[in-house]
Amino acid sequence: MQLGRMRFFPNFAVAWLAGLLATSGCFTPQIQVVDERTALENQILGQYERLDDDLQLWASVRSPAAASSGMHQLRRQALQARRVEIFFQDDVEEFKRLGCLGEGRDALLARRPCSVDKERTRVAWLERTLEEVNKARLAIFAYVLAASPQLGAGDEEQLRRVFVELRRRQAVTGDWLQLDDGSWVQK
16 A cells, blocks of 8 residues: 555656646746748748649649630749749859859849859850849749739839848858848858
């Protein structure tokens, strides 16, 4: 009988001590906000996610979206633009790593002098990458403006500002970023 009480007492003591500590305020939950995004940023990210989802549907041969010829012209252009961004993503990352491309203050990629400038074939590919990705970004801006009920044609500057901030946050260490005054800094 004595042995049964001994086993019960440590379990009871631990439970009682945990309850006492929890109610006495020794444990206080801490909530930390890691990243605060504006409603517009969330909406833009949502538009990107929808484009990516649509790309997956387009890729499916049996997709009803792929068979539909009634898709709005602007949405088709945005989908094509997103494909272009994905296609050139590795090249953009490589050229950014080499310092040849940076995120401009106008939300477009900007050309920077770099070691690739001495290689004709790579310069040609760099220029093509820059041109295609910037065209794609402009098409996506147009789509987001048209697809967002809160935004109108006059809100392009605000939209670009949000894109600039998103790109700055997404930049990796070593990426070149153009500041509002036109100067360049490395993240």
